[in-house]
Amino acid sequence: MFIYKSGSIFLVILIYVDDIIVIGTHSKSISKLILSLGHHFAIKDLGSHQYFLGIEVHHSASGLHLSQHKYITNLLARTSMTDSKSFHSPMAFGSAFSIHDETLLEDGTAYRSVVRALQYCTLTRPDIFFIVNKVYQFMHSPSDIHWQAVKHILHYLKETSHYGLSIQATPNYNLTCFTNVDHASSSDDHQNTSSYFVFMGSNIILWSSTKQKVVSCSTTESKYKVVANGAAELSWIGPLLRELNIAPTLFLASTMTTLVPTMTANPVFDG
Template identity: 80%
Template sequence: MFIYKSNSIFLVILIYVDDIITVTHSESISQLVLSLGHHFAIKDLRLLHYFLVIKVHRSTSGLHLSQHKYITDLLACTSMTDSKSVHSPMASGYALSIHDGTPLEDGTTYRSVVGALQYCTLTRPNISFVVNKVCQFMHSPSNVHWQVIKRTLHYLKGTSHYGLSIQATPDYNLTCFSYIPSHLFHCN
């Protein structure tokens, strides 16, 4: 993220590999794009629609960020596309332990799906608690821990259209901290 501030000009530029997002005054952006165009081959796509598999929907009330396609792909990867949905990501009052169940023979899929669920928390903070819980068993996952993940996937199946809404207000301040994994998820 690059930030430029001078007098009345305030530019915020987020760069990820070959994608650039800007948040700022439109005249300043036009000058920046023109200047970058002299040095690099660039294509200005104007309004943001997708970024790192996050769909951005604009309305008069603000923005809605969604990972519907990402969740749909995750469900397909885990063979849960046709699964039934549940109303909560984790059963209430359920305590997980390292001693629960039988250890999985190979925890690779478990770790991959947990990583994908971590990425989902960017627009789905409502699953953060359960994702935190299953992350605690990455080193030695069991069939019980896998069942908790499957329940979370059942929940996402019925709520894949949910997302994060950011409302437009006159004195709008947005502070965001995020971790973006080096890989989204691995599907064999």
């Protein structure tokens, strides 16, 4: 990401390999920049942002809608799931997975390929992040139970391929991080799964669901770990936004905290 500031002119350039997005406060400055780049590189101006790295951008009066409908449709066609039935949830209720589940697949190539594709779907689909993280943990030795879980996700995506992220203009630039933990959810190593979601105003901008690297002795310890992870995310997002001329207020919230600026409330020591 490159930032240009000069008086009232403010430009941001995002580059990923040979894909570029240019945004700014003055349309003439954007056009001048693109023209200047064209003198040095072979570029093609595609106009208003519609598609970027497999993410579709739909413009409306209320803001933007980001989705991966085309990418998901192609994935369903590749896995012969286009005409399959639809499910209304990304995973079956009470699902638990283990490295000792049933029969291992003779060839896990298809499993690994589909799970990697599902990982990319999570760019606009935080609703499948938790279960995709679960099935990814068995990439080295997937079983038929794990493959069924992957197919369940595909059935759900067929029903919800149009889902995505709605980004709306808002005067509220407060950053709020919500955290939670699934304590000792793995029967293989008894590690916890940490999750956090970061919102700027009403817009979700970052999310994660990963295993904690150590085994916690209590739910309190495991929750403090995920709170620390959430605070670390806020610590780098805040300065980034300030560089973009946005001055956010940081909030951190979890199942064990009160929503207060960048602090946790401990009822034991708070008296």
